[in-house]
Amino acid sequence: MFRILDARQLASDVKCFRIDAPLVARHRQPGQFVIIRLSETGERIPLTMANADRAAGTIELIVKAIGKTTRELCKKNAGDTISDVMGPLGNPTEIIKAAHAVLVGGGVGTAVIYPLAQTLRDGGSFVSAITGGRTRELVVLEAELRNVCDVVYACTDDGSYGFRGTVADKLRELIDPARRRRESSIAPERHANAGAACRPVEVVYCAGPVPMMKAIAELTRPAGIKTIVSLNPIMVDGTGMCGGCRVTIDGQAKFACVDGPEFDGHAVNFAELADRLTAYRVQEKLALDRMEHECDMAT
Amino acid sequence: MPLTARERMAIARQKMPERAPDVRNRDFHEVNLGYHQSLAALEADRCLQCKDSKCVGGCPVGIDIPGFLERVSAGDLKGAAELLLAANALPGITGRVCPQEEQCEQLCIRAKGKNGQPVAIGHLERFVADWARENLDIRQLVAPPTGYRVAVVGSGPAGLTCSGELARKGHDVTVFEALHQPGGVLTYGIPEFRLPNHIIDAEVDRLRQMGVKIVCNVVIGRTFTIDELLKEEGYDAVFVANGAGLPVFMNIPGENLKGVYSANEYLTRSNLMRAYEFPRFDTPIIRGERVAVVGGGNVAMDSVRTAKRLGAKEATLVYRRSRAEMPARVEEVHHAEDEGIVFELLCNPIRVLGSEDGWVRGLQCVRMELGEPDDSGRRRPVPIRGSEFVIDSDLVIMAIGTRANPLLTSTTPDLKLNKWGYIEVDEAGATSKPGVYAGGDIARGSATVILAMGDGKRAAASIDQYLRGRPPTSQR
Known part of the structure; x- marks a missing residue:
């Protein structure tokens, strides 16, 4: 049993949990994930760790309530327990020293890129973050990012907050050479983001929904900017045993749990990944309907 | 009075009681029911207590087989259990899954001759282990x-x-x-x-x-x-x-379609995660109506029999060699046949066919024939030109090994x-x-x-x- 020490609501359906898991915390590095199982009848799901405190023996998970398991988890609070937390799993993020590194996070994907910021900055990179959501409420971790990044751009599709447009729209601006030339002529003290604008983007780290990662990868491909994406296929064991998380990278089958979860975004077959993620759509709906029915019965 | 060798020889091998095939292939309860005590004692009486007991040499953990059989036959189950556990920490498991026919039982003196039937050492091991589980305090x-x-x-x-x-x-x-x-x-x-x-x-x-x-x-x-x-x-x-x-795939087109599992994933979902009880258990599993399992080992056999139990109208085992080369245990092959599994032997998949929405719709195969022996000493299967055909399937399971x-x-x-x-x-x-x-x-x-x-x-x-x-x- 693993105890939840703290549970904080980040948005109406997004929660951040601090969990007592000393063995996981001890070796955790940015980019790694855990597999959790809520109860004896639960399924195993992978979740990327947003943070870990080795001394305190805790890890942080940021979870959006989508399916049955994530909804059940988001109902939990400090003092509640989770049956199983296994990890750390997956390879740590490849940290590339760059004149300008851009982190792109969509929704709770922001929890995946957030832990990289400090490490990249410690390594001497100038770090910008682009975080976005459909609407203001879905932009998470912005304040946390501001603490560890040089520049942060918040984007909303509906323009309710920050930049109006998608994270890809924002990135397009950042990597546009014409814009860089234009803005580099502005004196730094007159332009808060001049630092970012002057530096050519050398690497992009990206996590979020599959269509978003695909859009980012398509954007950086012609510019030849190295792009690392964190993939989220369906997993069962997380140790390479089942092969359910296989993804196609440069035409080769790879297992996200042992070979990833991060890959070269320009080599990923996103269409196949998106399609494989729909394999249990019928069962997922059934499980949710059943859960809601039980909730109705209880009230 | 101990039995004479002639009296022992006169006893026929006692069949393991098992559940009827058309009942058991619809649920996950154990197929074999186990001996009861009188059946066990009778079977143990068949052991000739050879001085040079060859059976022991065939046991990877060196169980004193005649010793524990003698105690079963004398009704001393505690003595039998202690002897068994001294050599084998998990007899309830090995008594169920060991390929005895290739080990101890193959070397049994009573297996010799045209109508020879070895002592059912595996069934007796299972019997003693099940007794020990209920009755023996291990701490001593x-x-x-x-x-x-x-x-x-x-x-x-x-x-x-x-x-x-x-x-x-x-x-x-x-x-x-x-x-x-x-x-x-x-x-x-x-x-x-x-x-x-x-x-x-x-x-x-x-x-x-x-x-x-x-x-x-x-x-x-x-x-x-x-x-x-x-x-x-x-x-x-x-x-x-x-x-x-890591499970091995065949590297043929279509293996990443929805509805293609490795046997590891399929069995893990069903066994460990108990997906066969979905939605009471949260882990889902794709239940095919027409399931093709590729491979000829025990894992393939487990997968195809699981598919039947999960409601497949047709569960087919696709194996590129012939029955003689199948690595699966003989008992499992028989059980699978009894349960209505279809065997497509000398048949090798070359492509998984998909529908427009990314789901499996069939397995394209080619017929094989046996050629010269390969490195493993088994005759190498070679494709027969022009023999391609399609097995209609909505679920394909690859059970061809791991790395x-x-x-x-x-x-x-x-x-x-x-x-x-x-x-x-x-x-x-x-x-x-x-x-x-x-x-x-x-x-x-x-x-x-x-x-x-x-x-x-x-x-x-x-x-x-x-x-x-x-x-x-x-x-x-």
Whole structure:
């Protein structure tokens, strides 16, 4: 049993949990994930760790309530327990020293890129973050990012907050050479983001929904900017045993749990990944309907 | 009055009672029902108590077979159980899944001749183990504590056997299991209808009673490295038995369509995660109506029989060689046939066909014929030109083997590996790293439960010897 020490609501359906898991915390590095199982009848799901405190023996998970398991988890609070937390799993993020590194996070994907910021900055990179959501409420971790990044751009599709447009729209601006030339002529003290604008983007780290990662990868491909994406296929064991998380990278089958979860975004077959993620759509709906029915019965 | 040899010879082999095929192929309850005492005693009476008992030589863990059979025949079940457990920490499991027909029973003197039928040693082992589970207190068999601590990586057949042997010698054993439940392949791989989970739980409980600690959710290679276990966590020795690893696919077009599983994934979902009880259990599983399973081993047999139980109208086994070359246990092949499994032999898949929405709709195959013998000594299957045909299927399961898991070995650089990535061990089960031993599939590639158990037992003896030559870490 693993105890939840703290549970904080980040948005109406997004929660951040601090969990007592000393063995996981001890070796955790940015980019790694855990597999959790809520109860004896639960399924195993992978979740990327947003943070870990080795001394305190805790890890942080940021979870959006989508399916049955994530909804059940988001109902939990400090003092509640989770049956199983296994990890750390997956390879740590490849940290590339760059004149300008851009982190792109969509929704709770922001929890995946957030832990990289400090490490990249410690390594001497100038770090910008682009975080976005459909609407203001879905932009998470912005304040946390501001603490560890040089520049942060918040984007909303509906323009309710920050930049109006998608994270890809924002990135397009950042990597546009014409814009860089234009803005580099502005004196730094007159332009808060001049630092970012002057530096050519050398690497992009990206996590979020599959269509978003695909859009980012398509954007950086012609510019030849190295792009690392964190993939989220369906997993069962997380140790390479089942092969359910296989993804196609440069035409080769790879297992996200042992070979990833991060890959070269320009080599990923996103269409196949998106399609494989729909394999249990019928069962997922059934499980949710059943859960809601039980909730109705209880009230 | 003991029976004469002639009287013993006159008794026919007692058939294992089993559930009717058309009933059992709709649920996951155990197929074999087990002997009752009078049937067991009668079967044990068939043993001729040979002086030179060949059967023992065929047992990877060296059970005193005539000894325990004699006690069964005399009604001394406690004596039989103690003798059995002295050699085998998991008899309830081996009594169910060992390929006895290729081991002890093959060498039985009564198997000789045209109508020879060996003594049903496996069925009797199962009978005694089931009795012991209910009636025997194991704690009396444990030696006083030695002060040595041993870490065992993996709680499959090799790891459990090794920990049982070491605990009995008085060592302090901790088993690290990556998944949330102990048992390894016994739990995630072998289905309930062949090896019920409650049997594994009971065998694991018996180890716990002997003082073995089992810690789940720890992935050695990620959560801890081997070096940390030895240098920081205070273990005197390590036994690595983390099992086989990554499933092999055929590398044919269409394998990433929805509705293609590795056997590992399919069986893990059904057995470990109990997806056959979805939605009471949360893990879903794709239930095909027409299921094709590719392979000819026990894992393929388990998968195709699971598919039938999950409601497949047609469950087909596709194997590229003929029946004679099938690596699966004979009993499992018979059970599968009885349960209505279709066998497509000398048939090899060349492409998985998909629908527009990305789901499997068929398996394109080619007919094969047997040519010259290959490296394995089996006749090599060669495709017959122009014989392509399609097996309509909405679920395809690949059960064609596994390759080495790199998680542990990649973080232990001084562990010598063979060219396939498996750990090299010597006769004693020792690796290239002092104090580190290995066995089971991570050393063998892929084998059987009993061979893994034999490795665990052999390594335990080596570890015991290694430990006694040096002071415990805790006292240095």
